[in-house]
Amino acid sequence: MNMQELDEYLKKYNLRELFLKDYFLAKQNPRTYKEFTDNIDLNFVKENKIIIPELNLTPDSSMFLEEDIFNNEELNIHVIKHDRYTPVFNHKHSFFEILYIYSGHCIQNIMGDKITLNEGDLCILSPEAEHSVEVFDDSIVINILVRKSTFDSIFLEILDDENILSSFFTKILYTKNYNNYIIFRTNNSTTVRMSIKHIFIESLERRKYSNKMLNYVLLILFANLLRGEKNTVELPTELRKSNQNLSDILIYIQNNYKTVTLEELSNKFNFTVSHLSRLIKLHTGHNFRKMIQTIKLNKAIKLLVSTDLKICEINKRIGYENTTHFIRTFKKQYGVSPNQYRQNFVNKTN
Template identity: 60%
Template sequence: MTINELDKYLKTYTVDELFYKEYYLAKQDPAKLKEFIDKADMKLIKEKSLIVPDIDDVDIMEPYLLIEEYVFEHKKDYHILASKHFRYTPEFTHKHSFFEMIYVYSGKCEQNIMGDNILLKEGDICIVPPDVEHSISVFDDSVVINVIIRSTTFNDTFLEVLSEENILSSFFTKILYTKNYNNYIIFRTNNSDSIRSFMSHIIMESIENEQYSNKILDNFLMILFAHLLRDKKHTVELPKELQKSNKQLTSILTYIQGNYKSVTLEDLSKEFHFSVPYLSKLIKANTGHTFKEMIQTIKLNKAIELLASSDLKIRDISDLIGYEDDNHFIRTFKKVYGVSPNQYRKNIMK
């Protein structure tokens, strides 16, 4: 698929979009709405799970919850999926168990995120974390892309973003490790050509679904993040709560993420000039987990990634993630996941 073919593909109306557009126009006149409902193809609506609040047989509960396992059901080895947001879809409040990145490919769209009304223009990128209620409105020919990013593998796949302190690492680290975090982050890219190019390749890889597309998508997203951070012409918008957040806590969490293999509370106390008891309480109060639990979670997440993507021996994986004793690693893994690392790998291969 070429860039021109992608452009034509995205701007062409799908069956779902044609249905939603007809529904949207019908709602402007009560008589036309009644006529639309009377002749509505219920088989099509149910087959495609179309959202039609005016038809009694279709019940949408808000906030509608989208589950990561369901979205990735047919692409279990993918961390990222990209698709077009169907134009004229009725606005409805929803939340999800994954990260969502909204990119305005052409035109504009409106978002309501936890009560904040936001206008996104062509080239803008908005990232919404899990469990945040929001809605999106696209009621014209604009093209908006939804990029879904697994939260369960985020920590490992995009480790480089989290390993140094920047606006994105602060955003993601707070979401992954604290109880208080911001509801969104927006990059106003001024319709950057480089960002558009990377986004186009992300969309194409997701559509074409060829061999190694999953790995290519991971790397394209990393490059996209790097460009967003490097280009000073891009402006960043954050909710007020992140702007007022505890910068020291972000620095501490980022340091833990970058040094998880060997870092101790004593190391942290020397690095940030706090006492060990104070640091221990600070981490527990803001994350809901002890320092030891955080380190164990990071290590085991990395172990899962290596078990799934490599043929490394268990002792080598144990060493790579910072366990001095591979028996200790095996016991810890089995206690948390109910199976040994070897059995976990066999289950994945099946």
């Protein structure tokens, strides 16, 4: 699929959208509404998973889980076009969602904040942020859905500079207090738009190495968002100083996880060791030792599935001095040894 074919694909109404548009128009008149609802093909509605809250045609839960969307596939990223004329309903996800306004505009209601997004705008929603989307015209909205674990194991290693995106994602992954969304007004940036197009095409075609390609193109998208000098960024509330300090601490830990100690952190950020320990526990739910272990094991998994390095080499790269201790810790966390984990991944991929 080339770029022109993608434009045509996105503009064309699919069967769900045609049904929803007819329903929307029928609602404008009591007589046509009754006639429409009396003749609804419920089998078609159920087969196409069409959501109409006012007719009690809704999911069993307002929470959409990863298994609902990714179907246990290996892909970390799933891309869809938002169905135009979908009735407004509040929902949330267990994964990240990126909304990009390809053309026209839409209205987002996020945790009570009503926001108008225009062509070229991009909004990143955190997991479990309750929201709704309104698109009742020919506007085109693209949804990029990303597993939460993907940021922990892949993207944070790249987004390790002290910038607004790394702060946003780090807080969500490691703390209980964070912003629900971040908005980039890109002034219809052509580089951002091209990245979105490449992501959509790659997700649609599902060719060999699609997972790697999607990861890389999403990183390019993030880089373009951060590089864009004309971009303006909006957060739901300004970060308080204490939260900003926490972001700096978390990013420092991410960058120095192999050797960092509580004493080193306390000296760098001018806290006592006991206060810093309580601060990390309060905001992340984990003590310092557990947090370092989580980061190391996530790095180990990435090396296990993406390289042929021996276990002893992986052990050194992630900062464990004792291979036996590393293997024991890994098995306690995941139920299998590092070698078994790698073999299971190879078998599943094949």
